[in-house]
Amino acid sequence: MSFEDWRRIDVDKYDPDYQYTPDELPEEKAGATAADMQALTQTLRGLIQRMEIAQAFATAIEYAPYGAAEEVRVSFLKAVFEIFVSVKMNDVAGITKQLDLDTLDTVVKFLYTLMGKDWALKQSGLLLVWLDKIVEQVGEGPIIRYLSDPYKL
Structure with missing residues (x-):
């Protein structure tokens, strides 16, 4: 971008209250259906039963x-909620240690x-407790990134 192009910058897209439209999102994410979520819920429940919590989050x-x-x-969100409540409080720290930073950001x-x-x-x-263990492990970064993230569920 050259110096002359500064008037063409879309400043609205840097506004934290800017709402993305469905056409700005990938098709597979904007077009999810209730049937898709039902299948996802079954998959997540299977992973939870096998205690593959990191894979369930992924x-x-x-x-x-x-x-x-x-x-x-x-x-x-109800399916994701099942992941959180299926873990005992004593096991939360061990699971958060298995997750990488990008996954922890999304978990937050x-x-x-x-x-x-x-x-x-x-x-x-x-x-x-989940939030506390994440902050203990990696600091407040995931919270700050959540607050500045324009994509909301």
Whole structure:
């Protein structure tokens, strides 16, 4: 970009309140359906039963329905919520150590989104344990990245 092009910069896309439209998201994420979420939920439950929690998070992240309809996002969040509540509090630290930084960033995004849901409030203590163990391990970086992330679930 040359000096003359400064007037052509789309400053709105740097606004933290800017909402992405479905056509700006990858097709497979914007077009997720309830049937897709049902299949994902079954896959996640299988991983949870085998206690492959790190793989469950990786699968959930891969198929996160950004830009999908509200009922699809709620179904997805309930499936992710099952991952969090299936782990005993004593095992949380061990699992967070298995996750890389990018995965931890997304897990923090899931945690904050779930903390805002009425149906997840009964387990807010467990969600806070997850957040505490992540911050213990890598610091406040994931929280800061969540706050500045334009993609919301």
